[in-house]
Amino acid sequence: MKIKIINAKILDLENANILSNMTVCIDGSNFAFVGENDNLFSFAFNADRVIDFEGDILSAGFINAHAHNAMSLFRGLKDDVPLQEWLYDNMFVIEKFLTPNDIYYGTQLGLLESIKSGITTQLDAYFEPESIVKANLDMKMRLVCALGANIYDDRYSALKREFESLPHDSELISYIAYAHSIYTVDTKGLEDTVLMARDFKLPMHIHLAETLTEVGECVQKFNKTPVQLLEDIGFFEHRCLLAHGVHIDKDDYDILLNHNVSIAHCPASNMKLGSGIAPIYSMMQAGINVCLGTDGPASNNSIDMFKEMYLATLLQKVNLYETNIMPAELMLKMATINATYPLMLNNKVGKIETGYKADLIRISIKDINFQPNNNYISNMVYSARPDNVVMTMVNGEILYENGGFANFIDVEKIIAECNNSISRLKKMSKM
Ligand SMILES: [Zn+2]
Incomplete structure (x- = not known):
């Protein structure tokens, strides 16, 4: 056409x-x-x-650099608690009962909201990548699909199997090697993720330094900050995107700079879960690339890059008592072009230019x-x-x-399926 x-x-x-x-x-x-x-x-x-x-x-179009779209199913299920309680006592409890069908329609619900609010590409990190890829292909949406969300044992072989079983013939779909976090994946699992990225030339993604608890536990266990730990494991040898980075130490900025590591800043989720304010102004002053993500709708509770841009600039202004920083044009770059390098989509999307x-x-x-x-x-x-x-x-x-x-998108069916799914999931998990 x-x-x-x-x-x-x-x-x-x-x-x-x-x-x-x-x-x-x-x-x-x-x-x-x-x-x-x-x-x-x-x-x-x-x-x-x-x-x-x-x-x-x-x-x-906006590029959502950190999303868990199927968590649209859990919107409003548990608000007003800190991250650890929200994750361990609520999300992990109900997620055990998810089926591929739940994830397919949950992802599509997230995509409806994304498309309606101007998102054209998202990095989606969640279970059942097969369902996520199908959900995106059926809606003709651009996806960077995270691999390895629920693989814990023998990660290299399992990741390789997962990668090879997924479609590789659509220009809408690409992949990123993913480990959820340094507190849910052990050192061997993190090393396997690095090997996977190396062998299949993939970028990498992980939640990092999201809370003070995570940083404290890491220092206690490894005598290293989360950034130092990942550097030693080789995580930054490949193009790497860190979600959150709320509590990254200034002393570690050089490590991120030397390896061209990028940050996916998620201000709404950080605020709602009481995680803190990521120092993105000082990171950007140091030369670190920062892009924007919504995180999942269970901790946000919407998929809206306008909200993220607005919060991101206002948070830095109020935190630093400084008004002439983070201008609007910079926020728009964070919501678009800045995400293309870490997602290996540079020279492909993020600009209105001939050939893109x-x-x-x-x-x-x-x-x-x-x-x-x-x-x-x-x-x-x-x-x-x-x-x-x-x-x-x-x-x-x-x-x-x-x-x-578009007529190939059945909004009513997606909403009905999601309501069926969440009724069953709540019953099964007794939530
Ligand atoms: Zn997340």
């Missing part, structure tokens, strides 16, 4: 500038032309469909919370909400437009 979008505003985040009257041509899954309306005359393009954006914003994959969103500038239009980039971070998203396109395919999902 060939789609031509005219009269769009594209955000130039490098120069905090707006490019108006832009035309974007999409040929199959790629951007074939990006330029001013007038320049299109020199580019022959017979579109199957022309969409007039009427001055609306055309932005790269056509992952884009349309933001209505006619909505009340965008009036008056003093500053579009500011509005995107400080005023926008998911309901300002009026179109989401992934890989050249429109998944959501003007309040409705």
